[in-house]
Amino acid sequence: MQSRNSSAAHVASIETVPVGSPAFEMTGDDSIALGDFLRRWWNAAIRRIYVVLLIVALCVGVGIIKTMLTTPLYSTSSRIEISREQKNITNVEGVDQANGAYDAEFYDTQYALLKSRSLAERVVSDLRLAENASFLSAHGITSDSAGAPASLQQRNARAVAAAGVLLGGISIKPVANSKLVDISYTSPSQQWAATIANSWPRTFIAANIDRQFATTADARNYLENKLADVRAKMEQSEQALINFGSDRGIVKIGGGRDADGRTQDPQTLVATNLEAVNAALVSAKTDRIAAQSRMLSRNSEASPGGAENGGIGALRAKRAELAADYSRLLVKFDPGYPEAIALSEQIKSLDMSISRESARIISGKTAAYTEALQRERELTAQVSALKGQFDRQQRDTIQYNIYQRDVDTNRQLYDALLQRYKEIGVAGTVGATNVVVVDQARVPGGPSSPNLQRNLLLSFLAGIFLAGVTVFMLESLDQVVRDPSDVQRVLKLPLLGTVPLSEGEVLQEIVSPHSGLAEAYFSVRTSLALSTSRGIPKTIVVTSAEPGEGKSTTALGLATAIGRTGQRVLLIDADMRSPSLHERLELSNDLGVSNLLAGSEDFAAMVKETSIRGVSLLPAGPMPPSASELLASERLGRLVAKFSDMYDHLVIDAPPVIGLADAPLLARAVEGSVFVIESGDVSTRAIRNALERLQVGGTFVLGAIMTKLNISEHGYGYGYAYGDNQKVKASNA
Structure with a gap:
């Protein structure tokens, strides 16, 4: 019991490399993944080449028959x-x-x-x-x-x-x-x-x-109807404008239309009258101011009116002459001189005439001022009356302009529709x-279809497509692991290596260092060395899902590959139900594992030396009544611990997992197990069930080995090395 616990502790102490690490797969870009994908399906097509050829031949035949039966067409x-x-x-x-x-x-x-x-x-x-x-x-x-x-x-x-x-x-x-x-x-x-x-x-x-x-x-009919409607609206708007102007006394003078057809704003009669009367009022104010200025002037002689009056000027000139004559007479004579008196009387008469004329002029100025003032007042009253009338018309003009704009809009729309109506009438008459x-098209000289070459090509492509679909469906229904890449992709297990299908004697190929089989198992040994941080596990169980998958050959090949490196390896045949290793190594099976598990303590007497370097064999021994009961005992752990102290590595050939309890019991006593998968023979469902049984018991699965791989079906990707080694073997022979 103590040895079994120590073995379990030893298993737990191993540091493993996780799945997907560089130890088991190489990281690459998408082109590598694409290449693997194409290679996988190319290999699938090669495996079913007869199905592919049959489908392509049928499609091409159908294409030929259809081409022969199709009526020729001309284009x-x-x-x-x-x-x-x-x-x-x-x-x-x-x-x-x-x-x-x-x-x-x-x-x-x-x-x-x-x-x-x-x-x-x-x-x-x-x-x-x-x-x-x-x-x-x-x-x-x-x-x-x-x-x-x-x-x-x-x-x-x-x-x-x-x-x-x-x-x-x-x-x-x-x-x-x-x-x-x-x-x-x-x-x-x-x-x-x-x-x-x-x-x-x-x-x-x-x-x-x-x-x-x-x-x-259709456009002309539509425009005719629209013209009638717009004409009626235009007449209604014009009538409304005239009626409103008549009711409000608005009389427009002058006016016209601009380039857009809108009516320019003309003056009304009231505005024209107000402008004229206002101009007359300004003139009247000017005249009144001038008359007032002349009237206020007291010196008629200084006034412009007196200067311009010819009568007063003549009288004043005559008086001046008489005054001069009178002054000369007074020099010689006295004022009573008759001639002087006559001159004095003439001067007085002239002074009275001048006074009367001046009074008349002043009266005329006053009358002119009064008349100018009266005219100004009358014009002011007229302007006030016209301003009131103009203010009322200004307010009425707002509504009047609304009517006017309605008239202008309807008139513009009518003119545009009428112009378009005439244009369409002209344009529509020209084809x-x-x-x-x-x-021009010419009579074709030969048929355009059917085209035999094109139909053959299409038939061939259709055949390739149908063949691909068929291969895909068959591969999907065929739930077996055929390609090494399926181990990681489908089973999520690291691939430790692949073993090619052997056509010769297995033991000779395993022992020969230049054979493809020996190289394959040495590659598996290298993968095992990289699978943990401590190198190759000390104790390994080799098992499979079903019998006949090559687990015993794999156990022998793995032990041989480890022994070639100078390690001491004990190969244990734990398949007590169907032992085979002693026959391949030509040794007796009288004593072995069954005896040790039944109670024998003579460990050294049970082990037999083999002709393989570094490899010893512990046969299965006589077939016990119940192998599972023996493997379930505590002696299994003691046996593994005992031989672990005696040898560098233990490689145990276990029975298949499906239907038996032997393999899970053996796997619990070792550090790790190696799962053998035969290429294209066992369903993925059986493999998953077997792996689940191993993992339920806490067994660490180191990885999988694919055996009996047909190199011709998988191309150079998995067979180039083996082919070269076969050439070396042939040359050595």
């Missing part, structure tokens, strides 16, 4: 140019206007129109295809008997069928980076192929012109089109 094409802008002969815009921002939408629309059923029906109607026996027979459309007239329903049915045939045979192919479009038609008849391909663009052009005329007619036929 030809015409080419047209579709311009974005339509030729404008009249220089007047039509209903449809070009917009470069929607070129893609425009051309997509044209392509759809070229494939429309309405165009096909028009071609059928133009060429009278529904009544053409040649067309109907060439395209497989059933026609009426020769002597029976066709009813309307039958003719319509033939027309619908003919349109469907045309749509099925027509092909619209735009030429890249151009305005050109190829219209191709495929038909069993060479002549009809050319006829339809040439008729299609002509009918398309005619349909475009008819659609243009129809659109123009211009934006589609031009560039190349």
